[in-house]
Amino acid sequence: MKQKLYDIAHCRAGDKGNTLTLSLIAFVEKDYELLCREATAEKVKEHLKEIVHGDVARYELPNIAALQFVCQQALSGGVTTSLVMDTHSTALEIRLQLPAI
């Protein structure tokens, strides 16, 4: 059965210069394996291709049932000098949680 990512995981966006970090954390630990299998770096890169222009790396943190995605060239040049309104891209965490898996 297909389900939305936001039903099984929560996310927080962070910023470092022009790099975007997105944590993806399973609400219940047993869903961590499902996240590892479905939420690949390739899929995240494809899903965010209109925002993230560089590489996407994925780190696995099984102890806390979480994945960390590190997206390069993602913040319109950087937090302090960008013209976008949401310069820190905090509104992006909702976007990562949208896909069905």
Added chain:
Amino acid sequence: VSLATAKEQLLYEVTNPHEYITPDVVADFTTVTLNQTTTNSVGVQGGGGSQRPATLKVSVGYKAGYVGEGEITYAGQHALARAHLAGETIRTRLQNQFKEIRIDYIGSTSVHPFTLTAASHPYEIRLRIAAKVSTAEEAALIGEEVEALYTNGPAGGGGVRKYITEVVGIVSTLMDRSQINSTVIMKTT
């Protein structure tokens, strides 16, 4: 404080959880384990690190120019189309003068560069809160309350702006013409 918020904080702005560089240690967060001890209390075990870095990070501020902004609202019949026409008119007028212009259609595509109409109607909502107050200090409180929503409000809020505007009210009255003496002074340079 819950397991969920502690995990989010542990990973916030971390670009490599194996080697998170701090002034004191290159920390390894991947070996950290967490457990909810009591209500509003999370226990942290494990974690590791290697030698502190030989260099320290310096964030240097530099003068990067100015940002000019203007906003206008359209509603009702063909609101987005009218806004689009307005935006493109301005782009045409200014594009030869400025190398970087950004046009946002707030309520539609200002946050994410695509319209996912199936996902949410409308796709964006911008919340504006304004209050009439007596002092600049009180006025600042409005923006502070909104800014606090970043970490103390619903998930995924972004792009907070705070404004304090002094208000000059205008009332009209009449005065006797005889009280006004007009003179003209001409200066040549």
